[in-house]
Amino acid sequence: MKQPKRVIHVVGARPNYMKVAPLMREMGRHPDNWRQTLVHTGQHYDYRMSQVFFEDLGMPQPDVYLGVGSGSHAEQYARVLQSFEPVLKQQQPDWVIVVGDVNSTLACALAAAQTHIRVAHVEAGLRSFDRTMPEEINRVLTDHASDLLFTTEPSGNRNLANEGIPAEKVRFVGNTMIDTLATLLPRADDKRILRELLLCPAPNGNGEGKPIKIRPYTLVTLHRPQNVDDASALGEILGALERVAEDVPVLFPVHPRTRKRIEENHLSVHPERVRLLEPLGYMDFLTLMRYSGLVITDSGGIQEETTYLGVPCLTVRPNTERPITIELGTNRLIQRESSAILLAAQDALCTNLRTHRGIPPLWDGRAAQRIVEHLGRA
Numbered sequence: 001m002k003q004p005k006r007v008i009h010v011v012g013a014r015p016n017y018m019k020v021a022p023l024m025r026e027m028g029r030h031p032d033n034w035r036q037t038l039v040h041t042g043q044h045y046d047y048r049m050s051q052v053f054f055e056d057l058g059m060p061q062p063d064v065y066l067g068v069g070s071g072s073h074a075e076q077y078a079r080v081l082q083s084f085e086p087v088l089k090q091q092q093p094d095w096v097i098v099v100g101d102v103n104s105t106l107a108c109a110l111a112a113a114q115t116h117i118r119v120a121h122v123e124a125g126l127r128s129f130d131r132t133m134p135e136e137i138n139r140v141l142t143d144h145a146s147d148l149l150f151t152t153e154p155s156g157n158r159n160l161a162n163e164g165i166p167a168e169k170v171r172f173v174g175n176t177m178i179d180t181l182a183t184l185l186p187r188a189d190d191k192r193i194l195r196e197l198l199l200c201p202a203p204n205g206n207g208e209g210k211p212i213k214i215r216p217y218t219l220v221t222l223h224r225p226q227n228v229d230d231a232s233a234l235g236e237i238l239g240a241l242e243r244v245a246e247d248v249p250v251l252f253p254v255h256p257r258t259r260k261r262i263e264e265n266h267l268s269v270h271p272e273r274v275r276l277l278e279p280l281g282y283m284d285f286l287t288l289m290r291y292s293g294l295v296i297t298d299s300g301g302i303q304e305e306t307t308y309l310g311v312p313c314l315t316v317r318p319n320t321e322r323p324i325t326i327e328l329g330t331n332r333l334i335q336r337e338s339s340a341i342l343l344a345a346q347d348a349l350c351t352n353l354r355t356h357r358g359i360p361p362l363w364d365g366r367a368a369q370r371i372v373e374h375l376g377r378a
């Protein structure tokens, strides 16, 4: 009888969960073929940065929790390497599957490669060509430690070819994060969060069957060290958000790194205009994103999600590793100067950019299915 293949999935930080959930679901449909173990490194550990996603995405609880916590890059890599190696030795999986570009991704890929266990990297080949971003180092090194590389957009295949990675190792499959979005979008329509934030009327005042009116608003996320670790850069961006908020309310779920920097540097914003919120769960954030007039961010994944949704997105960065979101989508890069942000935001809010230029190829909700088929044959 054919033995099931044993795989370890790795999650560590917030953007990992939505990429892994569809893979686990797809493998779970074929229990005779796959035996799955979920390892959580514990890089992110707060309820709002971790547990809430398991609930929203219907993911099983991790089988193994490494509890590495926060620290410098070196500390995080070292703790993951040290604590993941015994798991590999004990479980001897056929594959370790890592996703994205966080510190946990690289550390687990490296531990597996050194133990001669095959590594599959989901979301391979993305390049910002900016080595000051910790994620760029993670992307390059993870790809070079991997045996099978799954790309989300054609630029990924070009970048890997330019780095000498053989085409036989690379498969263009689409985007598992978009699989999650496409599956959950119909349910991201509970208007409770919009009502709580006074962005749409309470149900009774609404009248049966009438479409509800949602106030225009801007949704913001920021956490990149380049934008938030430097007090003057962060102050500049917050100043711009206050000015954007003179036209439409600004909602800003604040990442723990950013919250710390705001507090340490005694920065503040007008609380009625720029609403600083706790980090949100997946469903609440998706609801806010789909109905927003504009998103301002420095996240990687949100550039892709807004592209899929056709929501205008301004990315406060000098570069992006996801060029398809600029070519086909609604994304624009902007400088962090206050006047540049304000002008771009006003432009985006008045010239309705919601015109969709298209959804990138293979972002069709079936990336996980393709990945599992490839892994099954490998």
Ligand code: UD1
Binding pocket: 013, 014, 015, 043, 044, 045, 046, 047, 049, 050, 070, 071, 101, 102, 103, 104, 134, 135, 223, 255, 256, 257, 300
């Ligand atoms: C990490 C990833 C980044 C990803 C982001 C999404 C790396 C190098 N960076 O950045 O690619 O886009 O996650 O969120 O892996 N903290 C908490 N509670 C938590 C998690 C973190 O308070 O649950 C604090 C930590 O103590 C630390 C700070 O937030 O001071 C930053 O966390 P860290 O994991 O180092 O990197 P992120 O900025 O979250």
